[in-house]
Amino acid sequence: MxxxxxxxxxxxxxxxAYLAAHxxxxxxPAFFTAGAMAALIPKASITRWLGRNARxxxxxxAAAAAGSLLAVCSCTIVPLFAxxxxxxxxxxxxxxxxFFAPAGNIxxxxxxxxxxxxxxxxxxxxxxxxxxIGIGMLMAVLFWRSDASHDAQTDALFAKQASIGPAxxxxxxxxxxxxxxxxxxxxxxxATVGTVTxxxxxxxxxxxxxxxxxxxxxxxGEEGVSVQGSLLILxxxxxxxxxxxxxxxxxxxxxxxxxxxxxxxAVTLLVAALKLTPGPDALEVALTGRALAVGLALWSxxxxxxxxxxxxxxxxxxxxxxxxxxIFVLLVAGVFVVGVVRQLIQPEWIQNLAGRNDLMANAVAxxxxxxxxxxxxVEVPVAHMFLDLGMHRGPxxxxxxxxxxxSLQSILMVAAVIGRRKTFTYVGLVAVFSVVAGLxxxxxxDGVNPAGIAIGLAAFVGSxxxxxxxxxxxxxxxxxA
Amino acid sequence: xKTVKILGSGCANCKKLEAVAREAAxxxxxxxxxxxxxxxxxxxxxxxxxxxxxxxxxxxxxxGRIPTQAEVRQWMIG
Numbered sequence: 345m346x347x348x349x350x351x352x353x354x355x356x357x358x359x360x361a362y363l364a365a366h367x368x369x370x371x372x373p374a375f376f377t378a379g380a381m382a383a384l385i386p387k388a389s390i391t392r393w394l395g396r397n398a399r400x401x402x403x404x405x406a407a408a409a410a411g412s413l414l415a416v417c418s419c420t421i422v423p424l425f426a427x428x429x430x431x432x433x434x435x436x437x438x439x440x441x442x443f444f445a446p447a448g449n450i451x452x453x454x455x456x457x458x459x460x461x462x463x464x465x466x467x468x469x470x471x472x473x474x475x476x477i478g479i480g481m482l483m484a485v486l487f488w489r490s491d492a493s494h495d496a497q498t499d500a501l502f503a504k505q506a507s508i509g510p511a512x513x514x515x516x517x518x519x520x521x522x523x524x525x526x527x528x529x530x531x532x533x534x535a536t537v538g539t540v541t542x543x544x545x546x547x548x549x550x551x552x553x554x555x556x557x558x559x560x561x562x563x564x565g566e567e568g569v570s571v572q573g574s575l576l577i578l579x580x581x582x583x584x585x586x587x588x589x590x591x592x593x594x595x596x597x598x599x600x601x602x603x604x605x606x607x608x609x610a611v612t613l614l615v616a617a618l619k620l621t622p623g624p625d626a627l628e629v630a631l632t633g634r635a636l637a638v639g640l641a642l643w644s645x646x647x648x649x650x651x652x653x654x655x656x657x658x659x660x661x662x663x664x665x666x667x668x669x670x671i672f673v674l675l676v677a678g679v680f681v682v683g684v685v686r687q688l689i690q691p692e693w694i695q696n697l698a699g700r701n702d703l704m705a706n707a708v709a710x711x712x713x714x715x716x717x718x719x720x721x722v723e724v725p726v727a728h729m730f731l732d733l734g735m736h737r738g739p740x741x742x743x744x745x746x747x748x749x750x751s752l753q754s755i756l757m758v759a760a761v762i763g764r765r766k767t768f769t770y771v772g773l774v775a776v777f778s779v780v781a782g783l784x785x786x787x788x789x790d791g792v793n794p795a796g797i798a799i800g801l802a803a804f805v806g807s808x809x810x811x812x813x814x815x816x817x818x819x820x821x822x823x824x825a
Numbered sequence: 826x827k828t829v830k831i832l833g834s835g836c837a838n839c840k841k842l843e844a845v846a847r848e849a850a851x852x853x854x855x856x857x858x859x860x861x862x863x864x865x866x867x868x869x870x871x872x873x874x875x876x877x878x879x880x881x882x883x884x885x886x887x888x889g890r891i892p893t894q895a896e897v898r899q900w901m902i903g
Contacts, residue, residue: 387874387889420875420889422834422865427874501872595845595891659890666837760865 351684357558357568358683359676362725363580364573369526369616370458372609374451375672377519379664381413381450382420384515384656386506390414391424394432395502404477407437411444411476421445426761432502435762436484439770440476442758446720446748447472450523451671455721456744458527459728464737467788468744471781475745478808479773485815487766512656514648518641525637526613532633536619540629547571547622571627572620579612591665594658602661610642671720678722682729694733701738701786706779709739713746714775723747738786745778780804827857827901832868832878832888835861839877842891846879849897857901 390413393406407428415421421442429438446452447468457465508516525533551571558569569577583605590601617638619630649657698705718726727744731737748754750771759767787797829846833839843859850857862868862880871878875889879897886892886900 383890391874414875423868423876424874426865426869430869431872501874595841595893655893662891666841670837757865 351687354687355680355683358686358725359680360558360569360573360577362679363577363676364569369613370454370523371451371672372613373519373522373526374454375667376609376660376664377454377516377523378449378451378667379662380512380516380519380660382663382667383659384512384652385413385508387414387424388504388506389508391427391432391502392505394428394437396432396434398433398437398502400433400436400481403433403437404440404480407433407441407480408444408448408473408476411441412448412450415441415445415449422757422761425758427501429761434484435487435766436480438480438762439483440480442754443476443479443749443774444472447745448476451667451721452724452748454523454527455724459724460731460740462528464741467741467785471741471785472745475777475781478805479770479777481812482773482808483766483770485812486769511648511651515645515652515660518644518648521641522613522638522645525634525641526617533637535633536630537633537636538631540631542627542629543625544622544627545625547627548624550574551622570620571622572615572618575620576612576616579608579615583608583612587665587668591661594661594665597654597658598661613638613642674719675721675725678719679725682722682725686729686733689729689733691733694730694735698730698735698739701736701783701790703779703783705736705739706742706782706786709735709743709782710746710775710778713743713778714750714771716747717751717753718747720748736786737789738782738784740782741785742778742782745781746774749774749778827855827882828860829857829901830860830862830878830880830883832862832871832873832880833876834863834865834868836876838891842877842879845891845894846897849894850901852894853898853901855901 390406390410393402394410398406410424410428415424425438425442428441429435432438453465453469456468554569554571554574586601586605586608590599590603590605593599594602614635617632617635619632621628621630649660652660697708713723716726723744726747727740730743731740755767755771758770762770784797784801787800788794827850829850831839831843831846833842839861843861847859868876868878871880871885871888873885873888877891878888879886879892879900881900887896
């Protein structure tokens with residue numbers, strides 16, 4: 345029984361620490377940004393580059409952009425993937441889109457960055473982009489025969505043109521500014537502009553109570569809940585309950601609760617940007633550069649949002665709310681389970697299996713990623729747990745590349761659209777590319793001479809190009825005969 | 826009697842769209858039969874790039890977004 349309580353406590357502590365610290369400053373604006381991208385960027389502004397007559401120099405980058413900007417949930421990913429494959433640019437760009445979407449979308453980037461570090465998010469982004477295009481091209485060459493004969497329908501689906509209005513652009517840029525101001529750990533955002541001391545005698549006692557409730561061991565990478573954190577959790581619960589009343593029927597118009605929920609969201613972001621330090625008989629509130637920057641960016645969001653027409657901002661808020669409902673609940677459950685599991689895993693196991701950056705460790709990480717299925721974004725706290733337990737960052741990246749791409753669900757979905765043979769080839773390629781990505785990033789982390797890494801990558805890319813060239817020649821040869 | 830199809834794999838937006846469409850049919854006084862289409866192949870038979878899709882009498886009227894009740898009423902009557 346004690347052991348069981350210990351496990352539950354581990355889960356609850358992990359959850360509280362996440363809610364209090366990481367999630368707020370990145371996920372709250374990230375949900376709004378993802379919602380704005382889904383609602384305010386007309387799909388036709390990108391899909392028009394994905395028609396069947398698009399040149400490959402245009403269609404591959406466009407497919408990556410579609411993955412990054414349009415696709416956060418399977419509602420968009422599956423139909424767009426099938427559409428690009430069957431009625432548009434073909435197998436290659438469709439695969440690039442499919443591969444890049446889970447790693448390149450704004451939610452994944454913001455979340456990876458805030459939990460595992462900006463450098464790691466950058467590596468995940470760049471390597472996914474490069475390898476997504478690489479795998480797409482390889483698939484296109486391998487299966488050129490069936491690709492050439494894919495059903496000849498009209499190009500009407502991709503012919504529509506649209507552009508993003510100035511108000512929508514302003515909202516998107518301002519939201520990205522909120523995201524950056526809230527998460528980057530750089531001067532002058534971290535500087536303290538001034539301090540106010542509030543006479544709150546219970547602050548220090550409350551902090552002691554919190555540490556008592558959520559005991560933590562910094563050596564194991566665990567985090568406690570601060571006074572500020574407890575305030576943020578309270579605000580988060582308030583947002584949740586008011587948003588339910590205010591955003592559920594937002595499509596038909598806003599009500600009082602909508603404004604309450606939005607104001608609470610802004611307040612939460614501002615509170616999270618302050619620095620609260622409990623002292624004897626008082627609570628010291630430090631006004632940071634970050635709070636000023638977040639405030640400014642929020643004002644900019646409001647300024648541009650007022651110029652959106654009613655349909656647009658309603659759709660924006662609905663999409664944001666939908667992402668929250670769809671992803672946040674699973675994420676909360678996932679973080680809890682990760683906290684429980686962490687109590688059961690011995691760090692030695694992880695260190696023995698994947699503590700070094702070698703082929704074996706990367707392969708193990710990829711196999712784990714393929715056989716484990718975690719809901720959207722839960723792969724990130726899982727990765728964080730492995731990192732704390734001593735996993736090397738190289739295999740960690742390999743795992744993060746493979747896991748969202750190769751869950752059983754996505755394999756079945758892809759197989760339904762493109763058939764089994766192509767799917768297994770795709771799975772194999774992703775596994776190989778993920779291992780290479782892990783080895784590359786791991787070598788960089790280990791401080792291997794960048795020139796050496798460049799030569800290694802160049803050799804890999806070179807052999808790929810040679811293989812592509814050989815396959816291309818083979819494909820042209822029968823045509824001459 | 827109209828035939829209304831909701832295209833989508835069962836995500837939150839599809840449920841919302843169905844609720845909006847049913848409400849619109851009731852308020853417009855239009856008799857309608859509702860069908861949910863979840864099979865990907867059947868969905869891709871229509872020209873759409875994002876679900877949810879709304880089909881009234883086999884014509885795709887909206888896709889990738891949730892229309893308002895007023896819009897759906899117009900399509901139902903027209």
